[in-house]
Amino acid sequence: MFKNYVKIAWRSLKKQPFITSLNVFGLAIGMAGALLIALYIYDELNYDTMFADSERVYRVNADIKFGGAVMDMAETAAPMASVLEKDFDQVETVTRIRNWGSLLVSSENSKANGKEDRSAYVDPNFFAFFGLQFLEGDVQSALENSNALVLTKSTAQKYFKDSEAFGKTIRLNNEEIYTVAGVVEDMPKNSLLREHTVFMSMLGFEDSRSTQWGSHNYFTFVKMLPGYSIENFQAPLQSLVSSHLIPSVQSYYPGITEESFLASGNYVRYSTTALEDIHLHSNRHIELSQNGRIENIYILASIGLFLLILASVNFMNLSTAHSLKRAKEVGIRKTLGSKKQSLVSQFLTEAGLISFASLIVALLLAISALPYFNELAGKEMTMPYNSPIFWLLLLMGSVFLGLLSGWYPAFFMSRFKPVKVLKGSGEQSIGGSRVRSALVVTQFAISVFLIVGTLVIYHQLQYIQGKDLGYSKEQVLVLNDVFTLGNQKQTFKEQVKNLGSVENATLSSYLPTPSNRSDNSYFEEGVTDQEYAVQMQRWFVDHDYASTLDLEVVAGRDFSRDFPTDSLAMIINESALSKMGKTADEVLGKRFSSDLGNEGATFYTVVGVVKNFHFESLRNEIGAWNMVLGDFSNAMVVKLKPGDFSSSIGQIENIWNELVPSQSFDYYFMDESFNDTYQMEQRLGHIFIVFTILSIIIACLGLFGLAAFNAQKRTKEIGVRKVLGASVAQITYKLTLDFLKLVGLSVLVALPLGYFAMNRWLQDFSYRIDIPWWIPVLAAFAAVFISVVTVSFQSIKAAISDPVKSLRTE
Structure with a gap:
């Protein structure tokens, strides 16, 4: 019997190549996307499990x-x-x-x-x-x-x-x-x-x-x-x-x-x-390497599940849209003695064949897309071809998806009444409009949710890129390993500063992008009670640090070569001032030391206060900070003038090679290092965009199928309206309006969920956007526009059809 089911299913699918192709392609997109996400999640969940006794x-x-x-x-x-x-x-x-x-x-x-x-x-x-x-x-x-x-x-x-x-x-x-x-x-x-x-x-x-x-x-x-x-x-x-x-x-x-x-x-x-x-x-102060976030795994797992649901719903809509053409087939089968169970088995077999074909296409798509997905996600994943469990899970997933996608069309078509469909009134006997409407709402709710997520992530990244950080990161070149210059560091710095394309330069290993960090507990002179300690980061810099990075001095002054005592001077930021519980006037001239308990403690005099700047990730609040003069420089920061950067870098490299010809010249731009800090968010944003586009494509295929079903079901109604004088525009509007109501409902469902989920995601940032009003509006507009474009094709096609032919169809 199963062999017979397969033969008939194969013949039936060959008779409708267009619908079969749409079904296979829709399921394949969803399965391929879910497979790539599953590989990503598997890789993330298996971090560090290869080590001995890792548990x-x-x-x-x-x-x-x-x-x-x-x-x-x-x-x-x-x-x-x-x-x-x-x-x-x-x-x-x-x-x-x-x-x-x-x-x-x-x-x-x-x-x-x-x-x-x-x-x-x-x-x-x-x-x-x-x-x-x-x-x-x-x-x-x-x-x-x-x-x-x-x-x-x-x-x-x-x-x-x-x-x-x-x-x-x-x-x-x-x-x-x-x-x-x-x-x-x-x-x-x-x-x-x-x-x-x-x-x-x-x-x-x-x-x-x-x-x-x-x-x-x-x-x-x-x-x-x-x-x-x-x-x-x-x-x-x-x-x-x-x-x-x-x-x-x-x-x-x-x-x-x-x-x-x-x-x-x-x-x-x-x-x-x-x-x-x-x-x-783990997301602690300093980690051995950049970690992921379990929240991102939940987000990606949800996207993978959404893709499978969308693909399944798409299959249901396309199958029911084509059911009118098979109504008489079902009527004849029932008249000849076929039972409902037999018909259900037949239609499920067809769904299984489509699912298996989709699996093959999905594998080819996933294999082709994996190198690009690896580049997008920063991974080196491979398909586990040698794993029997992998193939078993794929086959089981294919069978499950086939059953999930095929159950509704199978039971839907097996319920046709032979008397009605053989008399030509099959259109009236085919119901299930509420279920199909619910499927469309589900599809577009998922798509709107993903659109909101994509817009929020993109807007947060734009906020990070454009935020006033309190320092200049544009046109700033960082030269590594300047310690190899030995006692020629100052010579190198002065020669670079004398270049016409250079605005300023400073020697320091401490930068507001990932670099050296040093925390110390400071006490005001005469105070020894640990209750009054102030924990601050201490950066060793030279006289040109603040001017090179455009740090704003809001009280007191910057370091100056005119003051020899600045060798024991200290400049703090506003956060340090706040933690001291003093005003700028009160703290200027005060002496602080981090050597409490040591004989001959070194005291630094506060000579200036700089405006807070973001020397750590925007996920963190700006902490207390100070800088003192000191030669602990493995790097040099060069502020370039606008112009040909490659020429400027070439000139700097020439100076380097004259002084240390055997040492490699290594550099990067500070804004690139800043962007690297948010690689995880950038990758998540790119992944969101890709899978949002896939979800919209799948949703449009489902809507396209339902629009075709609706136009097919209302053929005579359209003919009567045209005979009575209705224009093409009026008929198109009438057919499109029903779907816009469903899309509107999906927007009402998705926007609160999307707002809530992305607001939770933003909470990991100390400095973040408030989700603006235009994001939900834009997501809603995009959903409506996409649905109108998708439905209009079928609606216009039905509206311009010859009413004589539609009224004569039996």
Whole structure:
């Protein structure tokens, strides 16, 4: 019987190639889009699961409130790891990572440097802890020497070509000589270590042996014993505040106790985050790499589901639109003895064939689109062709979608009454208008929802791009690795400033885009109570910093070479002023130090206040900040005049090559670095646009099918209206109005849902737009315009038909 169903289904589908093609194409678009989204979600959900015992690994966090600042830290103090390993029986082992940023690297026989953007100091047990296998060297002993390091495979090939790297020496930043003690595979692309290429032994980093608990710079990972509940670890972990942190802090805050610390509203709260949860559930002050957001996964999963629903609804509408042509077929089958169950099986078989054909087309579409989707999403995903589970899920999904899409047309057509349809009154016997109307409302509600989401994301990104950040990022060139100039840095700076195309230049590693960060607790001279501490970022700059980046001095003055005492001067921002609880006049001339408890503490005198500027992401409030004069410059910022930037860069490069001909010239524009900060939002916006367009295409196909069904059902009515004098415009308006009512209803349903969902998404930004009135209006207008264009084709076609033919049809 099934074989017979398949034969008849195949013949029936061949008889209606246009409708069959529309059905296959509509389902295929939805399935292809959902498949790409499923691959993306699978990749995101599987971050860091490849590491050994990943389900038992946790990162220790520190939530801190002190000095008016609230910091959610993913890092802890240096001695935390040894205490956890020695004093906690439930801990199997501990390891640490200390991020170190970029390095200039050269092999022993080369004077030219390469650059590695992400390096770190790691404990000797790091690679065994995470189960990373060595290609060269021994995983157990590789980092037991202080000058040892481990390279990833591609990095080793970069500096040693095809020869073995193990045992050879390498030079870092033109100074330190390290021995390559191991080579590992490149870090997995869906892991928190994906950008790291150089791992140096923690034994060679003196700060790692510090016993101070007040400085948090180390990512600390613990591996719990099998079967141990992490909930039982929280209370013992928090006890470290009283047993270790407070006693350590008393060395520079002598009067502090845990009671006084808490009574002043401050706190330190230790917690853990599962390794497998870090990527999607952690958004702390500093992370090992840029994380995703679980909210984006929910959004994309909803879009994938919407695409499947739209494709299914589209199939239902197109099938019912064509049902009039099969009414007599159903009548004859029933007259000859076919039962309703048999007819349902027949129509479901047809739906299954269409679904299977759609699956094949969807796979081809997805395979073709995957490279572009990878570029759009910043991924390196591949189709898991060798996975039986993948193929099984695809087949099961295809069967389920076929049944879901085919059940309504199957039961709808199997209910035709043979007496009526064989007498030619099938149009009146075919109902289901409420269901079809509900399907259209569902389709366009989803489309309007996605249009609102796309417009909000785009508008927020435009707001970020256009917001006054309080500093100049346009025409600003950042030159990296200027420390390689040695004592020629000032010479280089002055020669660059003398170029006609250069407006100004400054030397500093501290930039308002991602760069160095340094937090310190400051006390006014004569004050020692921790309750009055002010936590501020401290940036080391030169005299030209504020003028180069156009920071606005709102009180006092900028640094000046006319004041030799400015070597101990400090400029703060308005947020720091607010946290001090003083006015600008009150704070100017006051002295502050971050060396409380140390003999010979250095005090800085406040000489100026600058207007707040956004030196962190717009997701965060502007914190307290200060700058002091100091030569800690790995970068130089150059403000260019409008003109030919490539020529200006060429001139600067020529000066560089004259001074350090063996060092590579590395630069970027500050606005590009600013944009990189919001890559995740930009990618989400692009993905939204692509899948919104797909949803609109699918919705239009469904509306097109329903318009065809409606025009077919009302053929005689149209003929009568024309005979009685109705114009083409009047008939078109009449046919279109019914659909506009449905689209209007979908707009009323979708706009509140879209507003609510996107308002929740915006809450992650401290500086964000209020959703303007024109976004829902534009979304509604777009939906109405698209529906009118889609329906008008069928309406005009029906309106201009010959009424004689329509009135003679039986």
